[in-house]
Amino acid sequence: EDKVVQSPLSLVVHEGDTVTLNCSYEVTNFRSLLWYKQEKKAPTFLFMLTSSGIEKKSGRLSSILDKKELSSILNITATQTGDSAIYLCAVGFSGNTGKLIFGQGTTLQVKP
Amino acid sequence: NAGVTQTPKFRILKIGQSMTLQCTQDMNHNYMYWYRQDPGMGLKLIYYSVGAGITDKGEVPNGYNVSRSTTEDFPLRLELAAPSQTSVYFCASSYGGVSYNEQFFGPGTRLTVL
Numbered sequence: 001e002d003k004v005v006q007s008p009l010s011l012v013v014h015e016g017d018t019v020t021l022n023c024s025y026e027v028t029n030f031r032s033l034l035w036y037k038q039e040k041k042a043p044t045f046l047f048m049l050t051s052s053g054i055e056k057k058s059g060r061l062s063s064i065l066d067k068k069e070l071s072s073i074l075n076i077t078a079t080q081t082g083d084s085a086i087y088l089c090a091v092g093f094s095g096n097t098g099k100l101i102f103g104q105g106t107t108l109q110v111k112p
Numbered sequence: 113n114a115g116v117t118q119t120p121k122f123r124i125l126k127i128g129q130s131m132t133l134q135c136t137q138d139m140n141h142n143y144m145y146w147y148r149q150d151p152g153m154g155l156k157l158i159y160y161s162v163g164a165g166i167t168d169k170g171e172v173p174n175g176y177n178v179s180r181s182t183t184e185d186f187p188l189r190l191e192l193a194a195p196s197q198t199s200v201y202f203c204a205s206s207y208g209g210v211s212y213n214e215q216f217f218g219p220g221t222r223l224t225v226l
Contacts, residue, residue: 004154006154009152031213032213034213034214041219041220042116042202042217042218042219042220043155043202043217044217045214045215045216048213048214088154088155090154090155092213096162097143097160097162097168098143098145098160098162098206098208098213098215099145099157099160099170100145100155100157100213100215101157101171102147102154102155102156103154104152104153104154105152105153105154
């Protein structure tokens with residue numbers, strides 16, 4: 001059975017801390033791994049990682065895909081209260097469906 | 113572009129009632145999806161469509177139906193609502209091609225079945 005597992009499930013840090021969120025997967029026909037941020041509403045896209053792009057960075061956020069270990073990490077440096085959200089990891093399949101399987105999410109709370 | 117829009121934003125149903133959740137996208141995306149999100153959980157795929165007239169089941173299709181008569185619209189039908197269908201429902205769409213795994217989400221519909 002295809003599955004995506006995130007850890008930790010929740011995390012509380014203080015502003016300025018650096019956090020690392022984990023995502024591991026067991027899927028057939030892996031195509032891509034995506035990270036989304038969800039703040040009390042719709043998920044918004046952060047990164048997509050594939051075999052041809054295993055590392056992405058945008059400002060204080062960065063992500064790496066380890067295809068050997070079937071996992072990915074999302075790093076956030078110098079956290080701010082605005083980073084408080086649920087971070088969702090999803091895996092996409094090769095083939096003509098575009099389907100994603102999501103992990104449970106990691107709830108991050110950044111305290112002032 | 114409005115992106116992906118969903119109506120209604122909130123709804124309370126009684127057990128056994130039926131309703132349709134509406135989803136429209138104006139990005140000319142071929143692929144559309146319906147998810148549900150329960151508290152503390154990720155998103156579970158209910159149904160998806162790769163084009164007008166083509167739909168298929170996802171992980172949790174029981175109790176739901178969909179149709180896709182146009183590229184823009186992908187309504188989700190709940191028949192005989194049950195308390196287990198209390199959830200937040202998200203519609204999403206994607207373009208296809210090389211980046212087709214990137215999905216764009218609507219604002220969600222919060223449904224309570226009492």
